[in-house]
Amino acid sequence: MLVPVRRNAIPQVIFDGLGVFVAYYLAYRLRFGFFSDPLPDHYRRLFWASVGPIVALCLIAFVLFRVYLRSARFASVRDLIAIINGSVVGTIAAVGYVAIVRPIKFLTPSDEAFYADPKRFGSVEGISESVHDRLDRVATIPISVVAFFFLLLLGFMAGSRLVARFLHDRGSFGHAHGRNARSVLIVGAGDGGRLVLREIVRNPALGLRPVGFVDDDPGKKGLRIDGVRVLGPTSELARYLDDVEPDEVTIAIPSAPGTVRAQVVRDCRQRGIPVRTLPTVFELLQGRAGTYVRQVRDVQVEDILGRAPVKMELDRVGNYLRGQVVMVTGAGGSIGSELCRQIARVGPRKLVLVDHAEDNLFEIHRELTGDRHVGRDVAIAVLADCREEDRMREVFGDHQPTTVFHAAAYKHVGLMEENPVEAVRNNSLATRLVARLAGEFAVERFVLISTDKAVDPATVMGASKALAEWAVEAEQQRFSNTQYAAVRFGNVLGSSGSVVPIFRRQIAHGGPVTVTDPEMTRYFMTIPEAVQLVIRAATLGEGGEVFVLEMGEPVRILDLARTMIELSGLEPDVDVAIDIVGPRPGEKIHEELFGGHERGVPTDAERILRADRPPISAQTVDEAFDRINLLVLEGDAAGLAHEVAALIEAARGDGSLGTPAHV
Numbered sequence: 001m002l003v004p005v006r007r008n009a010i011p012q013v014i015f016d017g018l019g020v021f022v023a024y025y026l027a028y029r030l031r032f033g034f035f036s037d038p039l040p041d042h043y044r045r046l047f048w049a050s051v052g053p054i055v056a057l058c059l060i061a062f063v064l065f066r067v068y069l070r071s072a073r074f075a076s077v078r079d080l081i082a083i084i085n086g087s088v089v090g091t092i093a094a095v096g097y098v099a100i101v102r103p104i105k106f107l108t109p110s111d112e113a114f115y116a117d118p119k120r121f122g123s124v125e126g127i128s129e130s131v132h133d134r135l136d137r138v139a140t141i142p143i144s145v146v147a148f149f150f151l152l153l154l155g156f157m158a159g160s161r162l163v164a165r166f167l168h169d170r171g172s173f174g175h176a177h178g179r180n181a182r183s184v185l186i187v188g189a190g191d192g193g194r195l196v197l198r199e200i201v202r203n204p205a206l207g208l209r210p211v212g213f214v215d216d217d218p219g220k221k222g223l224r225i226d227g228v229r230v231l232g233p234t235s236e237l238a239r240y241l242d243d244v245e246p247d248e249v250t251i252a253i254p255s256a257p258g259t260v261r262a263q264v265v266r267d268c269r270q271r272g273i274p275v276r277t278l279p280t281v282f283e284l285l286q287g288r289a290g291t292y293v294r295q296v297r298d299v300q301v302e303d304i305l306g307r308a309p310v311k312m313e314l315d316r317v318g319n320y321l322r323g324q325v326v327m328v329t330g331a332g333g334s335i336g337s338e339l340c341r342q343i344a345r346v347g348p349r350k351l352v353l354v355d356h357a358e359d360n361l362f363e364i365h366r367e368l369t370g371d372r373h374v375g376r377d378v379a380i381a382v383l384a385d386c387r388e389e390d391r392m393r394e395v396f397g398d399h400q401p402t403t404v405f406h407a408a409a410y411k412h413v414g415l416m417e418e419n420p421v422e423a424v425r426n427n428s429l430a431t432r433l434v435a436r437l438a439g440e441f442a443v444e445r446f447v448l449i450s451t452d453k454a455v456d457p458a459t460v461m462g463a464s465k466a467l468a469e470w471a472v473e474a475e476q477q478r479f480s481n482t483q484y485a486a487v488r489f490g491n492v493l494g495s496s497g498s499v500v501p502i503f504r505r506q507i508a509h510g511g512p513v514t515v516t517d518p519e520m521t522r523y524f525m526t527i528p529e530a531v532q533l534v535i536r537a538a539t540l541g542e543g544g545e546v547f548v549l550e551m552g553e554p555v556r557i558l559d560l561a562r563t564m565i566e567l568s569g570l571e572p573d574v575d576v577a578i579d580i581v582g583p584r585p586g587e588k589i590h591e592e593l594f595g596g597h598e599r600g601v602p603t604d605a606e607r608i609l610r611a612d613r614p615p616i617s618a619q620t621v622d623e624a625f626d627r628i629n630l631l632v633l634e635g636d637a638a639g640l641a642h643e644v645a646a647l648i649e650a651a652r653g654d655g656s657l658g659t660p661a662h663v
Contacts, residue, residue, distance in 0.1 A: 002208075012068060013059060013068060015158060016062065016156075019153070019160065019488060021051060021055055022152075023156050024055075027145045028145055044096070046141070053097055060090075061087075061089040062082075062083070064494040065082040065083075065089070071147070079161065080158055083157045091146060097119065099140050118347065183208075183209050183211045184210055185211055185212050185240065185249045186210060186212070188252040188256070189225055190253065194226070210228045211228075211246055212228060212240065213235050214232065214233070215232055223409055234260060237264060247273070249275045250276050251275065251278065253631055308643055314346065317539070320403075320539055321343055321403060324403055325399055325400060325402050326343050326351050328352070328354065328405045328407060329404070330407035332353070332361045332363065333407060336355070337364045339405050339531050341368070351378055352382055356384075356386070361381050364380040382395055386406075386430040387425060387433070393437060403444060403538070404445070404446045405449065406446065410426050410461065411461065413584065414584055416461035417584070421637050421640060423460045424644065426464075429625070432468070432475070434446075435544075437470050439475055446472070448469065448487070450468065450487060451465050452489065452490040452591045452593050454466040454591065455488070458587070459587065463644045463648055469488075471486070474616065474622065478618055482543070483541075483542070483543040485540070485543070485544070486546045487537045487538075488526065488548045488593065489523070490551045490591060491522050499557065500564070506576075507570070509577075510576065511577045512578060513576060515578055515582045520583065520590070523555070523593070524552075534549075536608065541603075547609065548600060550607040551593065554591070564587070598612065628643060
């Protein structure tokens with residue numbers, strides 16, 4: 001926008017110009033008196049000579065501070081700050097204009113007497129120079145007029161918008177609602193809660209009637225926000241629910257931790273009160289359309305299990321990707337697709353989406369180029385299998401990426417147990433290939449998406465990811481100009497390998513929900529949060545490190561199943577049965593984030609640790625992969641399982657990879 005003025009703001013500009021004129025006139029009258037004689041002649045001439053340019057200068061100042069980009073009916077604190085800045089600059093410009101361009105010269109009565117009869121004062125030649133200089137006087141705006149003008153200008157500008165806002169919102173103050181409106185209790189009296197309240201009272205068609213706020217800020221207790229009282233903290237929500245008896249509860253805190261959401265849901269479920277929530281911070285960042293209230297949705301398990309969100313400015317921590325060529329393998333998967341969404345926000349020069357699954361690749365490419373308006377010359381879809389060396393060399397050569405996020409992997413534990421050769425081929429050998437190509441093509445950063453199942457692995461899937469971590473560490477020793485890293489984390493809610501989609505399908509079919517062991521626990525994290533931390537971790541360390549995301553407290557799978565059943569409006573063990581089926585082969589009861597030979601070391605980034613562990617030589621890793629590659633080519637699943645088990649056991653012992661005794 002060349003001129004920061006709305007198309008329909010001309011009447012507002014004219015009205016403000018009139019306000020500047022009135023403020024300037026009243027400033028003189030306040031200085032010289034409302035009921036006195038007319039203004040002194042020289043100040044009257046000064047007023048009329050300067051009022052036009054001063055009105056123009058003030059309006060220009062308000063335009064420069066973007067006052068006219070928003071209607072007066074929706075004025076906010078940000079608009080008030082712009083008005084204050086514009087008033088200050090406009091006043092200074094007015095004083096400068098009069099002092100430099102339009103000062104008024106005049107004579108005092110004594111000066112006029114001198115010029116009328118100079119002989120009374122002696123000869124003109126005998127008058128001192130200082131006296132002679134005072135004969136022609138110059139009038140500028142008096143300091144008192146300047147002060148009055150600034151205060152009046154600010155008052156007119158802010159006051160007119162306050163009146164416009166009042167007239168626009170006057171229907172809200174009575175909170176008039178239909179006879180059948182549902183009462184709603186709002187959890188959160190911050191910005192989110194106030195926005196929800198305003199939309200409710202402005203839109204009676206929503207059929208909602210606010211009956212109170214609940215907020216943990218002790219300073220807000222008892223306050224009234226637009227006439228609605230803040231009852232007290234969420235710790236006393238149960239009592240407020242019994243007192244107010246709302247028809248529904250809305251959680252209006254996008255950044256609320258899972259513990260708060262879980263407590264609200266629990267107290268409301270006990271009383272049969274439905275609960276809805278605003279989108280989380282990550283969902284809001286994704287820019288989903290719709291008014292604030294219409295974005296309210298049912299509470300999901302992700303809301304309850306999600307921890308206090310990491311306060312991370314993606315534009316800042318991901319700035320290293322701006323203008324770069326970024327490649328994401330496995331771009332159509334749950335982690336890969338979210339990586340693509342968040343990287344696209346930073347503004348890369350090119351985003352290369354690599355996947356061998358046609359449907360998944362098509363969906364993420366269509367989303368980026370269609371829904372998110374990423375240019376087709378920026379988002380490049382590449383059908384390729386990371387296991388094929390010739391094809392991947394072609395991809396690296398064509399696009400010359402500067403950063404590679406390797407998210408391509410098989411994730412389903414049970415399926416990998418039945419297909420160990422493919423698990424190792426895809427998760428281990430393909431990772432080694434892509435990591436080596438990254439070094440050969442001078443990629444600046446290579447990041448492997450790993451898993452907590454790689455810690456002291458007891459399954460084929462976990463072992464294959466442990467081998468992938470070793471491969472990345474070995475390539476770092478070979479290619480020092482590329483910064484390699486592996487990022488390890490637990491289950492991400494909603495990913496293709498997560499238990500959550502399985503439970504959802506089982507509940508939708510009426511059960512039973514199958515749980516392997518009543519004591520089994522897992523770490524959980526939302527996909528957007530995990531991806532943000534991955535992007536941040538790529539800039540940590542000096543290369544070759546394994547970073548571990550802090551996952552919070554582990555969650556019992558049995559509790560997760562019960563929570564999901566309750567969120568579906570059903571009762572566990574009554575409406576939906578829960579069957580304990582026993583753990584699968586090699587499945588752990590409790591996952592860990594660090595192995596026995598590792599320890600967590602804090603980093604500069606919040607919730608990201610570094611796994612400090614003994615180094616592994618590249619030669620040893622190469623020898624191990626040569627043996628594994630031969631077994632994969634032969635399709636020897638039994639020999640491969642034995643080989644990998646021996647390698648894992650050797651690493652558990654002293655952190656190094658030795659040659660297994662049977663080889």
